[in-house]
Amino acid sequence: xxxxxxxxxxxxxxxxxxxxxxxxxxxxxxxxxxxxxxxxxxxxxxxxxxxxxxxxxxxxxxxxxxxxxxxxxxxxxxxxxxxxxxxxxxxxxxxxxxxxxxxxxxxxxxxxxxxx
Amino acid sequence: xxxxxxxxxxxxxxxxxxxxxxxxxxxxxxxxxxxxxxxxxxxxxxxxxxxxxxxxxxxxxxxxxxxxxxxxxxxxxxxxxxxxxxxxxxxxxxxxxxxxxxxxxxxxxxxxxxxxxxxxxxxxxxxxxxxxxxxxxxxxxxxxxxxxxxxxxxxxxxxxxxxxxxxxxxxxxxxxxxxxxxxxxxxxxxx
Numbered sequence: 001x002x003x004x005x006x007x008x009x010x011x012x013x014x015x016x017x018x019x020x021x022x023x024x025x026x027x028x029x030x031x032x033x034x035x036x037x038x039x040x041x042x043x044x045x046x047x048x049x050x051x052x053x054x055x056x057x058x059x060x061x062x063x064x065x066x067x068x069x070x071x072x073x074x075x076x077x078x079x080x081x082x083x084x085x086x087x088x089x090x091x092x093x094x095x096x097x098x099x100x101x102x103x104x105x106x107x108x109x110x111x112x113x114x115x116x
Numbered sequence: 117x118x119x120x121x122x123x124x125x126x127x128x129x130x131x132x133x134x135x136x137x138x139x140x141x142x143x144x145x146x147x148x149x150x151x152x153x154x155x156x157x158x159x160x161x162x163x164x165x166x167x168x169x170x171x172x173x174x175x176x177x178x179x180x181x182x183x184x185x186x187x188x189x190x191x192x193x194x195x196x197x198x199x200x201x202x203x204x205x206x207x208x209x210x211x212x213x214x215x216x217x218x219x220x221x222x223x224x225x226x227x228x229x230x231x232x233x234x235x236x237x238x239x240x241x242x243x244x245x246x247x248x249x250x251x252x253x254x255x256x257x258x259x260x261x262x263x264x265x266x267x268x269x270x271x272x273x274x275x276x277x278x279x280x281x282x283x284x285x286x287x288x289x290x291x292x293x294x295x296x297x298x299x300x301x302x303x304x305x306x307x
Contacts, residue, residue, distance in 0.1 A: 039271035058233075077268065077286060083277045084300035085285040088233075098297040110271035114264055115243040 039110035053093035118269035119205035210257040
């Protein structure tokens with residue numbers, strides 16, 4: 001887990017706007033996503049996040065997994081609507097282009113043990 | 117539990133196929149023909165979705181998709197089948213992978229070449245992947261284990277509109293089967 005450090009720093013809550021001016025360019029390019037919990041997964045209090053558009057779906061899955069401190073055998077699943085789970089190597093920008101509404105990409109997440 | 121009846125599987129597979137045709141994807145639906153058919157092939161492709169099936173009483177259809185996967189050593193031809201599991205009442209993903217010289221990938225090679233994300237979790241291999249008989253074709257295929265599928269499908273807040281699509285999009289990526297984003301378009305479900 002070499003990228004664990006920047007995982008924490010590069011995903012920033014929209015509630016805390018403490019970034020200095022050089023970052024505003026970056027903020028413009030960042031996309032707004034809304035995380036909704038379904039099933040028995042713990043709820044993340046901050047629902048709105050901004051994410052680098054080039055991050056992948058699996059990166060968000062890993063982020064939530066770590067944020068909720070889940071067990072390694074449990075897996076986070078992400079859905080764009082109630083039916084479709086995007087491929088893990090899909091980047092957020094593409095998803096946003098296909099499924100974004102009102103300037104936001106709504107993602108649903110749930111967890112389960114996938115095997116065994 | 118989010119399990120499916122055979123009739124639901126049938127309806128949703130057809131709906132999935134309709135979506136695939138709309139997106140110009142290459143999914144196909146096959147039906148096993150009656151055992152006494154003179155036709156040398158034991159199953160036929162269903163091109164027209166309005167075509168009625170010969171026998172709707174037993175699980176005798178499957179969705180099929182083929183693609184080539186590039187690996188470190190070779191180009192691998194993989195054929196994926198989505199089949200209804202009577203015991204678990206969920207869709208199951210069966211697949212068979214061949215190297216370019218025609219040889220079949222065994223369990224170990226399948227694991228090594230197709231399931232890249234799990235390389236560090238070797239001990240879970242047998243919980244995920246089994247070689248077993250294809251319920252329609254009666255030939256040995258690799259299968260992803262279905263015992264948690266209903267549970268995973270059940271984790272939705274609302275009921276999924278098409279569990280076959282949900283299943284493929286959830287489990288496919290584990291074995292390099294990835295659906296395009298177009299399938300997420302909810303308008304397609306109304307086709």
